[in-house]
Amino acid sequence: MGGRGVGSAGGGGIAGGSGVGLDIRSQTDVWSARHNPDNADYVDAINSGARAVQEDFPDLMDSVEHVNTATLGGADASSVLGFYSRSEKTVALNQRYSDVDVMNTTYDQSVASGFHPSRGNKTGTEAVAIHEMGHALTDHLAQKTGARDLDELSKTVVDRAYAATGGRGARATKAWAGKISGYAKTNYAETVAEAVADFYCNGEKAHANSKAIVAELKKLA
Numbered sequence: 393m394g395g396r397g398v399g400s401a402g403g404g405g406i407a408g409g410s411g412v413g414l415d416i417r418s419q420t421d422v423w424s425a426r427h428n429p430d431n432a433d434y435v436d437a438i439n440s441g442a443r444a445v446q447e448d449f450p451d452l453m454d455s456v457e458h459v460n461t462a463t464l465g466g467a468d469a470s471s472v473l474g475f476y477s478r479s480e481k482t483v484a485l486n487q488r489y490s491d492v493d494v495m496n497t498t499y500d501q502s503v504a505s506g507f508h509p510s511r512g513n514k515t516g517t518e519a520v521a522i523h524e525m526g527h528a529l530t531d532h533l534a535q536k537t538g539a540r541d542l543d544e545l546s547k548t549v550v551d552r553a554y555a556a557t558g559g560r561g562a563r564a565t566k567a568w569a570g571k572i573s574g575y576a577k578t579n580y581a582e583t584v585a586e587a588v589a590d591f592y593c594n595g596e597k598a599h600a601n602s603k604a605i606v607a608e609l610k611k612l613a
């Protein structure tokens with residue numbers, strides 16, 4: 393799971409953050425992709441995942457310029473499920489996993505290993521779309537609140553949620569994030585994105601730490 397910048401992912405991981413350093417070969421807007429009937433289930437799952445988050449943050453899509461399917465090369469071709477590009481304000485999923493059943497299997501393997509939170513009654517495609525929308529949301533709220541960037545706002549949100557759940561001592565936030573998922577320990581941005589994925593996939597069954605993070609995000613909306 394190494395760190396190519398913040399686009400790190402592995403073992404069925406989800407890339408996040410800037411997308412910088414990823415081997416992106418091409419991207420297609422999902423609505424263009426949907427004209428191929430083979431892509432209908434895939435594109436509809438991406439959009440329903442995105443909508444799940446947007447319903448709570450109605451102006452979020454003002455900050456998302458593109459929702460794409462991307463072809464990746466090299467090691468990223470199979471290790472990256474999706475990414476968020478800060479510079480291009482783009483949420484993208486990996487075209488390699490455009491078969492929703494294949495994505496379900498891949499995602500479930502990562503859940504079984506503790507790398508990602510349960511997808512609840514969502515598809516793996518929706519879960520990944522929700523995770524990437526979590527980055528877009530953090531970026532959106534960072535701009536809205538005047539934070540320097542999404543990393544700074546992520547830290548603020550995690551610190552507040554940690555305190556709200558009774559946490560004491562800043563150095564313990566990594567272990568606290570680990571209650572959400574293994575990948576959530578990567579950095580503050582991934583903590584927030586994994587919490588968003590947990591919350592919008594699992595609802596009331598989401599971990600209390602995920603609920604606390606989403607509650608803090610809602611306060612900023």
Ligand SMILES: [Zn+2]
Nearest residue numbers: 407408409585
């Ligand atoms: Zn991420």
